[in-house]
Amino acid sequence: MSALLEVKDLVVTVGPRKILNGLSLSIDAGSVHAIMGPNGSGKSTLGYALAGRPGYEITGGSVLYRGEDLLALPAEERARAGLFLGFQYPVEIPGVNNVYLLKAAINAARKAKGLPEVDAFEFLQLVRAKMKLMQMDEAFLSRGVNEGFSGGEKKRNEILQMLVLEPTLAVLDETDSGLDIDALKVVARGVNTLRSEHRAVLLITHYQRLLDHIVPDHVHVLARGRIVKSGDRSLALELERRGYDWVLEAA
Amino acid sequence: MAASQDSLVDRLRAEFAAVADQLPNTTVRDSRSAAVERLAAAGLPTNRDENWRYANLRALSRSRFAPIATHQPIAAPDLPAALDGFERYVFVDGQFAAGLSATPSGNVGPGIAANSPTDMDTPAAREARFALISDAFAVDGLCVHITAADSAATGASIRRIEVLFVATADATIGSSYPRLSVRLEANTRVHLIERHVSVGAAASMVNSVIDVSLDRDARLDHVRLQQLGARTTLVDTLDARLASNTHYQLHCIAYGAAAARSTLRVALQGDRSRVELTSGCLASGTQTLDTYAVVDHAAPGATTRELFRGIASGRSRIAFNGKMVVRQNARDADSVQMLKGLLAGSEAEIDIRPQLEIYTDAVKAAHGATTGKLDDAMLFYLLSRGIERDIAQSLLKWAFIEDALLGIRPEALRRQLERELSRQFQDIAALDGLLGDVK
Ligand SMILES: Nc1ncnc2c1ncn2[C@@H]1O[C@H](COP(=O)(O)OP(=O)(O)OP(=O)(O)O)[C@@H](O)[C@H]1O
Ligand SMILES: [Mg+2]
Numbered sequence: 001m002s003a004l005l006e007v008k009d010l011v012v013t014v015g016p017r018k019i020l021n022g023l024s025l026s027i028d029a030g031s032v033h034a035i036m037g038p039n040g041s042g043k044s045t046l047g048y049a050l051a052g053r054p055g056y057e058i059t060g061g062s063v064l065y066r067g068e069d070l071l072a073l074p075a076e077e078r079a080r081a082g083l084f085l086g087f088q089y090p091v092e093i094p095g096v097n098n099v100y101l102l103k104a105a106i107n108a109a110r111k112a113k114g115l116p117e118v119d120a121f122e123f124l125q126l127v128r129a130k131m132k133l134m135q136m137d138e139a140f141l142s143r144g145v146n147e148g149f150s151g152g153e154k155k156r157n158e159i160l161q162m163l164v165l166e167p168t169l170a171v172l173d174e175t176d177s178g179l180d181i182d183a184l185k186v187v188a189r190g191v192n193t194l195r196s197e198h199r200a201v202l203l204i205t206h207y208q209r210l211l212d213h214i215v216p217d218h219v220h221v222l223a224r225g226r227i228v229k230s231g232d233r234s235l236a237l238e239l240e241r242r243g244y245d246w247v248l249e250a251a
Numbered sequence: 252m253a254a255s256q257d258s259l260v261d262r263l264r265a266e267f268a269a270v271a272d273q274l275p276n277t278t279v280r281d282s283r284s285a286a287v288e289r290l291a292a293a294g295l296p297t298n299r300d301e302n303w304r305y306a307n308l309r310a311l312s313r314s315r316f317a318p319i320a321t322h323q324p325i326a327a328p329d330l331p332a333a334l335d336g337f338e339r340y341v342f343v344d345g346q347f348a349a350g351l352s353a354t355p356s357g358n359v360g361p362g363i364a365a366n367s368p369t370d371m372d373t374p375a376a377r378e379a380r381f382a383l384i385s386d387a388f389a390v391d392g393l394c395v396h397i398t399a400a401d402s403a404a405t406g407a408s409i410r411r412i413e414v415l416f417v418a419t420a421d422a423t424i425g426s427s428y429p430r431l432s433v434r435l436e437a438n439t440r441v442h443l444i445e446r447h448v449s450v451g452a453a454a455s456m457v458n459s460v461i462d463v464s465l466d467r468d469a470r471l472d473h474v475r476l477q478q479l480g481a482r483t484t485l486v487d488t489l490d491a492r493l494a495s496n497t498h499y500q501l502h503c504i505a506y507g508a509a510a511a512r513s514t515l516r517v518a519l520q521g522d523r524s525r526v527e528l529t530s531g532c533l534a535s536g537t538q539t540l541d542t543y544a545v546v547d548h549a550a551p552g553a554t555t556r557e558l559f560r561g562i563a564s565g566r567s568r569i570a571f572n573g574k575m576v577v578r579q580n581a582r583d584a585d586s587v588q589m590l591k592g593l594l595a596g597s598e599a600e601i602d603i604r605p606q607l608e609i610y611t612d613a614v615k616a617a618h619g620a621t622t623g624k625l626d627d628a629m630l631f632y633l634l635s636r637g638i639e640r641d642i643a644q645s646l647l648k649w650a651f652i653e654d655a656l657l658g659i660r661p662e663a664l665r666r667q668l669e670r671e672l673s674r675q676f677q678d679i680a681a682l683d684g685l686l687g688d689v690k
Contacts, residue, residue, distance in 0.1 A: 051635050054631065076635075076640060079634070087635075090632070091632040093629045093646075093650065104646065108636075108642070145632075
């Protein structure tokens with residue numbers, strides 16, 4: 001069986017700079033991958049490039065998602081095809097209610113599948129259930145998207161959106177940073193409920209701690225724009241102990 | 252162009268001479284011809300005039316100035332739904348339509364209040380030159396004159412009035428002259444909804460003149476909705492004078508007409524008078540929506556709160572020129588202008604200008620004016636959730652314009668308006684289903 005996501009020799013240029021420089025990564029359905037790496041090494045760039053953010057120009061390589069060219073799709077179609085990016089810095093959108101966003105997102109996904117718009121009652125029930133799981137107060141629904149949310153609240157909100165959208169491939173960019181100890185568990189539980197043989201998760205993180213709660217099958221080190229080392233979860237423990245220098249020297 | 256302006260004035264004179272005898276309201280006949288003469292002397296504004304650069308007045312050359320004698324019959328279902336608790340007065344092409352109105356007695360009724368002749372030499376009067384055409388030709392108008400005794404008699408502390416100006420006829424048949432005169436005596440309060448709509452798809456010429464005068468401690472909540480048909484041209488002049496301790500809440504929402512120009516002047520003549528001017532404009536296609544708003548602080552301790560939001564899509568143009576004058580005696584003036592434009596089309600244009608003319612020291616005057624595009628990061632965030640581009644853009648536009656809608660009362664009107672506005676955005680149905688659930 002071919003991989004859910006197949007990234008080959010990806011080169012991504014932002015403005016005048018090449019940020020990713022021949023990155024390859026293969027993710028099978030049912031698996032959890034973690035990417036670690038020094039600040040500025042290009043982890044978020046990978047997430048944005050996969051999600052289709054304008055300005056992140058693909059100047060080389062290929063990305064196949066379910067065997068098809070992901071890079072040919074505009075951002076919104078990638079999302080509808082089941083790709084989800086949890087932002088490292090979720091964007092505040094004053095004046096757009098959280099609930100509008102959720103409803104618009106659900107309806108877009110349903111429309112793509114040829115389904116009618118979600119029933120208002122079902123929708124609220126679904127959202128309420130997911131909010132409960134994320135231990136979020138319902139008052140968040142009527143607030144502007146991420147507007148004035150604390151750092152941790154924003155991250156929970158990302159996972160809430162993920163749970164509502166049930167993506168096939170979730171790329172979570174430092175969803176753990178800024179979370180308190182309890183929130184980390186809540187977020188991990190949220191992610192774990194989504195794990196299934198059809199789905200995959202790509203976790204971008206700096207901390208081994210998250211990986212205690214969401215146990216990865218593979219751990220990669222991203223440095224200088226490419227994956228320089230891969231291993232199982234013991235690699236994360238080793239990185240925590242020894243830092244990145246030894247990996248970079250060996251690479 | 253001077254030549255064509257001259258010929259416009261000549262034509263106006265000739266048309267006036269031809270219809271003067273048939274015009275009703277003999278009471279104002281003398282001031283009618285005086286208005287024509289004053290206009291002939293002053294000339295009409297052109298785009299070369301500093302404050303008229305953005306106005307699109309092209310339709311004048313094909314318009315007939317004389318009022319429309321007869322119009323297509325229209326029925327109540329053609330009009331926006333009535334608002335609970337509001338008296339309704341309907342004017343069709345400038346003529347009072349009793350059959351469509353629900354009009355209790357009181358000092359409200361059709362008629363034309365004769366404007367006191369203005370001195371054409373003042374700058375304010377020069378900006379209001381189009382009002383002279385209305386002075387010459389207007390047929391009917393609504394006079395709202397609320398006295399303290401009147402509000403005591405009706406038992407209601409707030410009088411609620413909706414006036415609907417409907418345009419149906421083509422400009423080549425004649426012009427429509429909506430007229431509204433509001434005088435609130437001391438301590439009275441009115442909630443006034445003024446709507447300009449079209450029935451049918453005619454390219455009408457509408458020239459409206461609104462006069463507001465508030466005696467001390469009076470309060471007027473005034474919502475103006477400009478929802479004219481897509482081929483109509485509107486020239487609009489509003490003049491308001493506020494005495495001591497009055498409160499004027501003026502809410503202007505405009506998204507109709509091919510070309511609309513509003514000239515607003517609010518004179519804060521009494522101490523501690525307060526005006527809150529909120530204006531929202533939505534333009535698309537090749538529309539031009541131009542507002543020139545002057546607030547004149549002429550007494551101590553007066554307050555202005557001005558908020559503008561404009562979204563220009565397609566190849567449309569929006570202009571908002573907000574001038575704030577604080578005279579020497581207007582110490583302790585407090586004014587805030589928050590003006591924002593959103594360019595939603597690569598060929599759209601927005602020109603927002605706050606202007607301050609301050610002649611005294613003891614003033615608090617804050618102003619901010621920005622024009623920008625839809626925020627890329629916000630847009631990408633919405634797209635990354637699978638939301639279609641049209642809808643994502645509309646959500647962001649909605650968020651932008653919402654500040655200008657929030658204060659509109661009654662709630663029923665705001666909801667009506669929100670529904671209609673969401674239809675202005677491209678994705679109509681989808682957004683319709685989104686909004687309203689929460690609030
Ligand atoms: N829009 C941009 N303009 C200029 N440089 C950029 C831009 N976006 C990213 N970069 C640069 O690309 C490099 C990689 O950034 P990226 O955000 O992908 O790093 P990261 O691995 O996610 O870092 P962190 O761990 O700090 O989140 C950085 O040096 C960053 O400054
Ligand atoms: Mg990052």
